[in-house]
Structures are given as structure tokens and as C-alpha cells.
Amino acid sequence: MTLETVELRKAFGGVVALDGASVAFQAGKVNALIGPNGSGKTTFFNCVTGMIRPDSGRTTYQGQEITRKPPHAIARAGVGRTFQLCRVFPRMTALDNVLAAVRPGGFPKGLRGARSRSDLDRARGWLTRLGIEHLADAEARAMSWGQQKLLELAGVLMAEPETILLDEPAGGVNPALLDRIGALVRELNAEGRTFVIVEHNMDLVMSISDHVVVFDRGRPIAAGPPSVIRTDERVLGAYLGV
Template identity: 70%
Template sequence: MTTHPPPRSLETEGLTKSFGGVRAVDGATVTFRHGRINALIGPNGSGKTTFFNCVTGMIRPDAGTVTYRGQQITGRPPHRIARAGIGRSFQLCRVFPRMTVLENMLVAVRPARLRDLVGGAGSPAETDKARRLLVRVGIDHLENVEAANLSYGQQKLLELAGVLMGDPDTIMLDEPAGGVNPALIGRIGTLIRELNDEGKTFLVVEHNMDMVMSLSHHVVVFDRGRPIAEGPPSAVRADPRVLEAYLGI
């Protein structure tokens, strides 16, 4: 019986972005698979976050293309890429510190109504959805707490819940375990697995190798702005190019 590879979710071809004379992303051609937990790893400064920013429209690439589920999205503004089905978190949490947890959730889905949402205004359906998601990530008891008073790990959970408010098909997480205690890292990993089982595709940038190797189906390794290896975690872990990039051996 002939087997077929899983459908492509996100592809880049020749993606390039320079800052001054430095190529942060250098002709990167990568494919991430639909329905999988994909990881993007690499040493500090290897271009991972710049790659994320090019894909999600935060910055415009100098060259190359980004294709999402067969549709070219290169250079589109972030809100249009979000509408296409891609949600993302950031390396440093982006929450409104003087707004409550619930208000942050409502702003995530209706950013144009920021002024109206201060004080908790929002449609009953949006508010109900926000509360269900807060239950799911385990911070529903904090809905009336200002985000500034959350731990950093709780802010990470809030940011993930806010991403889910938009019902994205693909979720891009930039260092979800960064600065988070081990118990919350486990909680975040469990959420990613559960959401993947429900059909969400993930692309995760992460330095926690234990998390990457236990969670991912497919790993892409960046060095100096371009992919140098990819495959299942077991193969990537043993690849001499990866050992050289990380350890210089």
C-alpha cells in the first residue's frame, strides 16, 4: 500500500531578511506539516524569531515566499495572516498589565474595541468563550486579577488562551517554556498535546530540549539563518550537523 506524507501546513521558499549587513534569515526553505507538533530549534541568534516575524507579518522579508495551506501570504499584515488561520505568541509575553485577565482575553479577539473593553464590556458569547478557555488553561480563578500581578508562567498561559480566542488552525509559540517553572512547563506541554489531538497544528520555537524532544513530531534546526537539519526528534538529536551547531564539535 502506498503511503503519502501528511499535507503541508506552512512552507517558506528562499525566505530572507537582513538587518544592516547581517542576514538574520538567509534563504530559508522549510516545510512544516499540517496536524503535527513542529519544533524550530537552533542556537541563540540563529534567526528563529526573525523567521517567525517574517511568517506572521510582523516584519516584511527582503526576498522569498511564505505559503500557508497552498495560499501565498508573503508580506501580508498581521491581522490578515491571523484571519488566514495562524495565531502566535511572543518570546516576551505581550499582555496588558493594567487590565484584568478577562479583559485581556476580550481584547485578544476584539482589539479594535480596546477602549470599550476596559471594565469588562464584551458580548455574552465572547465573555463565555473567554471564561471557558481560562478554565482550560487553569487560570479561571484569576479572571479579575490584573495581568501585572500574575506570575510569568501564568502570563504565558494567559497569552496562549488569548491566541485560542481567535480559533487559529496553526499556533506558533515562541519559547513557551522560557522563564517558566517546571510545573507550568508540564501544563503547557499537556495543553499543546491536547490541542494537537483536537487538530491544531503547532510550530514551536523552544530552547528546552527535553520539552522539544518529548513533544515534537518533526524538528527543524536553524543555524545562521537557515535550516541545517530536520526530521523526527531521534534523528535530529544524533545529527552531527546539529551537534556542531550547538556544541562546536
């Protein structure tokens, strides 16, 4: 297992978002985390990546506890993450957005320290790999929503994480781009990267995932390969509403 939580709990006032969530994701695989709205998926991501602190429980990554480490330390440990709402610098070019990921100490420092030829070549290489090299000199705000999602992923990849958490990569993108994202995940996974994907598009989840974890009311209710999850009665009841 690469990323594992034990009894992770988080409440916001009287609302329990995570209720003792114990989850293990498989190393070297495409893992999916699904569940109805409000089931705790994004809160889980936020706790795992240090964006918020859980009230109790612990998280380990490759056997090392990361429960209360800050986000930059977790990123340095090898965990990259995208967000449901893209986090890009809208008035910076696509190339500068990717270069900003080279130095976790902040984007101004990152840009000053990331202008080496090797970093420029790597940044352009990721833009090319994701199919947006023609937008290298365009400001991020001029890009479509789907292109911004690819740009955010390029920035994550620039930091060379071993494990990548994607929060709703299919949200708001057109079918052609959706196919491209699915193919990219599979290509990058074949190169050795582990993925954990929060997603509502079941066609995408079932087509690219090796292992699926299902959340309901802040905790996992089922886990297994897509073929098993499709017919699990708990999933059909909680998530598919039948």
C-alpha cells in the first residue's frame, strides 16, 4: 500500500465530514474514490494533503506518518494534488505556471530559481505531453476550463510526484478532452505513478481504475476492483440510489 489512513476523523461544528475513515490505496495502481455528494471525499483529500488537520486518526505514506505535516512537506515526500476548482495563476503564462511548481517555497521564488535551461525544457515538455504547448505564452485566464485542468496537472507533474491525487478531473470538460485525460492517467500510471482519483463520472472511473473505494457518510463502505463495485449492493443503495 502507498497511502493509508487509520480512523481519520474530521468535523466542522456539528457536521461530521469524516467518521473514522480507514482506507488503503494500492501502490502503482489507478485508485478511485467515489461516493455521493457530501460523503467526505474532498475533505479526505484535504486531510491527507495537509490542507486541513484531522481531529483524530493518522495518515501514512510509504510507511512514514504524514498526518500533521504541512502541505509543502507532503508534496516533497512525493504526493501531488489537483483541485476540484483549478488552482492556477490567471495572469501568468502557462509556461510560468508550470515553472512555479519547481520551487515549493512560493511562486516568485520559484520563478527566479527555475529559469535554468533544463527546467525550461522540462516545463515545455510537460506542456507538450499534455497537448497545450501552443498555449505556453498565453495567460492562464485566456485558456478554457479543460485546458486549465491540464495546466494544473502539468504543474503537479513538474514537481515529479510518485503519487498524484486528482479531484474531479472530468468536471466541466468536453468529451474529447475527457478521453485525453483518461488516456493520460493510464500512460502516466504505466510509467510508474500511482493515482487516487475523486470522480463522479462512472464511465471514466470504471474504464481506468484498478481499485475503487466507495465513501458514504464520511467512511468507506466498499472497496475492490470495478467489476466487484458495479454489483455491490451497498454501493447500489448508497451511491446509485437503487
